[in-house]
Amino acid sequence: MKLLTGGCLCGEIRYEISADPGPSRVCWCRDCQRIASNGTVNVLFPSNAIRITGTPSGHDKKADSGNLVTRRFCATCGSHLFSDSTGRPGLTVVRIGTLDDPSAIKPSTNIWVASAPHWACVDQSLERFDGPPAAAAPAKT
Template sequence: MTMTGQCLCGAVSYTIEGDLQMCGVCHCKNCQRQAGSSYSVLFAVADEQIVIEGVLTTYDDHADSGNVVHRHFCGICGSPVKTSLPTQPGVTFIKAGTLDDTSVLHPQIHFWTGSKQPWVEIDSDVPQIEGNPG
């Protein structure tokens, strides 16, 4: 399978070859702030599956665990595009909203649900992790 995506202005684009490793919804406060919404939908691919064109700016964030979270975004339009974690080498987490065709996405898990907005309802059939999934 080939998937493509881009930031809002199109200055950063990507192509992914192969299947997704996972798709999840993060409810941590930092993802809420970065997304400007109640959560962030993301999916994981192996680094070798993705080719990114354009220049990403990186903000080094810190998770509640103290671990570094590299948040990569378009320096022109500000769209968050990907996240990388030194604790999970070889994996790239792509922000789902940047995918051109989101019909392939089916979130399999919700994590950091201890921080979710109280009005967000999660299907009881979907696994939930209250805190750090790692």
């Protein structure tokens, strides 16, 4: 296991992750498109393996899946960092682009592809779900 680090654009929020990554996905749901103007690239980690310095703001919304999702972001620069879902207790989504080394994790799956715009660059070599993904197993800490 390699220690992963990351943070927001302005540096007010930093984090360290001390666990192996779980599933990594490109999400094309409409909520992710709204926060990123594109699909978002995400990876799951056990929530208790993430140490955050700084205090992210949060926004709660019911997702297309029916789960309540809390998206956490920097109130100063607006960088979207994490999200937690009632459908994945104990797991936190980390936006791969906020890692100090975003190449450290490669997505393996496209999800909610049926919601992607016609111009989306969907990697055909990755596993694909037109809607939500199969259930994720927790990563080991």
